[in-house]
Amino acid sequence: MRVSTVILPAYRWSERGREIWQRAEELGFHAAYTYDHLSWRSFRDGPWFGAVPTLTAAAAATSRLRLGTLVTSPNFRHPVTLAKELITLDDVSGGRIALGIGAGGSGFDATALLRGAEEPWSPRERADRFGEFVELLDRLLTHDVVTHEGTHYSAHEVRNIPGCVQRPRLPFGVAATGPRGLRLTARYGQAWVTTGDPKIAETGTPADSVAAIAGQIDRLGQACAEAGRDTGDLGKILLTGFTPAAAGPLSSVDAFVDFAGRHAELGIDEIVLHWPIPDSIFAADLGTFEKIATEGAAQIAG
DSSP states (O other), X not given: OEEEEEOOSOSOIIIIIHHHHHHHHHTTOSEEEEOOOSOOGXXXXXXXXXXXXXXXXXXXXXXXXXXXXXXXXXXXXOHHHHHHHHHHXXXXXXXXXXXXXXXXXXXXXXXXXXXXXXXXXXXXXHHHHHHHHHHHHHXXXXXXXXXXXXXXXXXXXXXXXXXXXXXXXXXXXXXXXXHHHHHHHHHHOSEEEEOOOGGGTTTOOHHHXXXXXXXXXXXXXXXXXXXXXXXXXXXXXXXXXXXXOSSOTTSOHHHHHHHHHHHHTTTOOEEEEEOOOTTSTTOOOHHHHHHIIIIIHHXXXX
């Protein structure tokens, strides 16, 4: 099992940003991701920077660490412009970029670009857009020239030369739990991303959460079977911080090893931990976090 981290874009680069991303590489994390939002929940009224510039700076400040979004969504992105930014990121990083991508939710990102009495997209429309978004993005990253006329997105003789460093393109980690999203994962994903079951995040038990994720993986397997694909070909990523846990996987090395082990048995092969942020929902002891990144990661790898 690989251990990765997600670093929220909440730091000025000159003050702490560079230091944190470089420390993530020093600690031996497999990858460091960042959120791709305009703002996010309790961080809405504080510092918050753009994902793509942050990842570009991180690529220049590191040499081994894999980098990516966790996750990007169509809420304020267009496949044409995103594809150009991604091939640039892949080039700057020397082929270390992965794209986490999801359908998006109904939060701040979903309303920031609306005009007047426009209504946010319904869940059905988000799913419709997501499907077209991923399909077009795949084409844009694998073909030199693309023309597309869709229901929601268009591209006219769009050129992406020389394409990605990673071939045939940089990997997609698709965040999905519903039938349509899982089918999309089976068709286009190199990895699948889950945060667990949000319905039981506050009221469920750790055992309930494990069972829910097991059910998600079963449904992913069914979607892969329908697509003629081996589910073993897909990485399975758990972004922590949203599942019920008795003491929390960041409370101690032993708690992390137990948490990771229970999920490894399900087939999860990458655990992503939030870099601690004091006085937030991601508050944790930094010393313990760094021990988990080194000692804990070594234990589960062994």
